[in-house]
Amino acid sequence: MKTRQxxxxxxxxxxxxxxxxxxxxxxxxxxxxxxxxSVVSLGLIGLAxxxxxxxxxxxxxxxxxxxxxxxxxxxxxxxxxxxxxxxxAIALGWLAPPVPLIYTAVGFIGVARALLRPSYQALxxxxxxxxxxxxxxxxxxxxxxxxxxxxxxxxxLMIGFTSLAWTYGLxxxxxxxxxxxxxxxxxxxxxxxxxxxxxxxxFKEGFDYVRKHELILSTMVLDMFxxxxxxxxxxxxxxxxxxxHAGPETLGILRAAPAAGxxxxxxxxxxxxxLNDSGKYLLWSIAGFGLAIIGFGLSTQLWVCAFFxxxxxxxxxxxxxxxxxxxxxxTPNHIRGRVSAINGIFVGSSNELGALExxxxxxxxxxxxxxxxxxxxxxxxVLITYRLAPQLHKLHIKDIS
Numbered sequence: 001m002k003t004r005q006x007x008x009x010x011x012x013x014x015x016x017x018x019x020x021x022x023x024x025x026x027x028x029x030x031x032x033x034x035x036x037x038s039v040v041s042l043g044l045i046g047l048a049x050x051x052x053x054x055x056x057x058x059x060x061x062x063x064x065x066x067x068x069x070x071x072x073x074x075x076x077x078x079x080x081x082x083x084x085x086x087x088x089a090i091a092l093g094w095l096a097p098p099v100p101l102i103y104t105a106v107g108f109i110g111v112a113r114a115l116l117r118p119s120y121q122a123l124x125x126x127x128x129x130x131x132x133x134x135x136x137x138x139x140x141x142x143x144x145x146x147x148x149x150x151x152x153x154x155x156x157l158m159i160g161f162t163s164l165a166w167t168y169g170l171x172x173x174x175x176x177x178x179x180x181x182x183x184x185x186x187x188x189x190x191x192x193x194x195x196x197x198x199x200x201x202x203f204k205e206g207f208d209y210v211r212k213h214e215l216i217l218s219t220m221v222l223d224m225f226x227x228x229x230x231x232x233x234x235x236x237x238x239x240x241x242x243x244x245h246a247g248p249e250t251l252g253i254l255r256a257a258p259a260a261g262x263x264x265x266x267x268x269x270x271x272x273x274x275l276n277d278s279g280k281y282l283l284w285s286i287a288g289f290g291l292a293i294i295g296f297g298l299s300t301q302l303w304v305c306a307f308f309x310x311x312x313x314x315x316x317x318x319x320x321x322x323x324x325x326x327x328x329x330x331t332p333n334h335i336r337g338r339v340s341a342i343n344g345i346f347v348g349s350s351n352e353l354g355a356l357e358x359x360x361x362x363x364x365x366x367x368x369x370x371x372x373x374x375x376x377x378x379x380x381x382v383l384i385t386y387r388l389a390p391q392l393h394k395l396h397i398k399d400i401s
Contacts, residue, residue, distance in 0.1 A: 006127045007136055009184040010120070011143050013073060016178025017116055018144060020080045022151025023158070023171040024087065024109065026255060028102060029237045030156075030248055031091065031164055035099060039238040039362045048103040053110035053344075057118075061206060061341020064118045065334060069126070073119040073182045079112035080175035084168050091164035114344070121340035125328050126187055134273045134325045134397065141321050142266025145313065148259030156252020206338025209331075216330055218389035219282075219323050220343055225381040226286045226319075233258070235362050235370070242367060244302055257306040261313030262320070269321050278322050279395030283382050285318035290378030297371030325397055 158167040292312035299305040331339045361370035
């Protein structure tokens with residue numbers, strides 16, 4: 001019961017922050033495309049978020065391992081609140097010019113993400129018992145993906161039936177819920193023993209740990225390249241407008257489709273965790289993700305597009321649960337913040353660089369060809385990983401001590 005209560009409080013923090021983020025990013029994408037009508041402007045959203053995220057991620061991992069994880073989580077939630085209010089002012093026309101100010105707001109969202117990811121992962125590993133970690137990891141993934149279903153759906157509906165200002169206001173309310181969740185979390189700050197508090201030495205300790213563990217490193221690299229080339233979500237506003245000739249409500253549906261698949265798969269994995277042949281399932285799931293992206297790119301009907309995105313979400317959920325379990329089970333508590341931050345550099349930067357890559361590729365070779373290219377490269381990455389990382393495809397999670 002104590003573990004369930006701690007998990008629910010941690011989820012309140014994550015749910016609020018995730019809903020706030022998703023609603024803001026859907027609104028920002030539509031807001032910018034409405035002003036610029038440029039797919040490159042959508043790709044630049046990723047770059048605007050990546051630069052501050054990349055600059056702060058490693059230091060935030062160090063901070064999480066040496067300072068209060070609750071305090072860092074509270075700062076991340078507070079930044080979400082302030083950014084949402086700032087975007088509301090832009091949408092109301094109180095601040096101008098809108099485009100550079102929107103990109104500035106996205107930059108601060110990157111700051112919040114740099115703090116949120118390692119603090120959440122460290123708190124999760126601290127309060128969840130090791131023998132229940134895989135189960136709760138699946139519940140966490142399902143909860144996260146449900147938020148990604150609800151967030152874009154709410155964002156699209158709010159834009160379509162109210163206004164951008166009200167949409168950003170809702171994001172601020174969700175961030176307040178996240179801050180409240182942080183206040184409920186009970187986790188003592190455990191000061192590391194015999195470890196350097198100097199940032200560069202601390203970072204080197206985390207980097208050396210990842211470098212010496214082939215399993216963690218190969219998992220991070222695989223995910224980085226798969227996400228880098230397989231992310232079609234960032235250019236969905238252009239796809240909805242140019243291919244489906246629809247509005248923000250359709251954007252909300254398509255943004256929600258992969259998350260719906262991921263949430264349902266996450267719930268399934270919570271009761272039936274993949275403890276045997278985990279590495280093979282990981283590789284097959286990422287290959288399936290690439291195939292689903294190809295199917296999506298070839299589709300011209302809304303519900304066919306939604307179906308393939310749903311399948312991509314199912315595959316992604318399998319990948320996320322297995323990868324997260326590997327990192328949590330093989331990382332000691334005192335270094336979780338730094339390992340999570342390094343993982344965030346691999347995964348987080350590939351999300352934003354993937355958004356930029358998708359935008360630039362769409363402008364150079366066309367919208368649909370860029371999506372197909374991404375799916376093909378994702379499959380190629382899986383084949384290369386299978387050849388170069390035999391330890392990964394032979395992995396059984398139940399054997400990790």
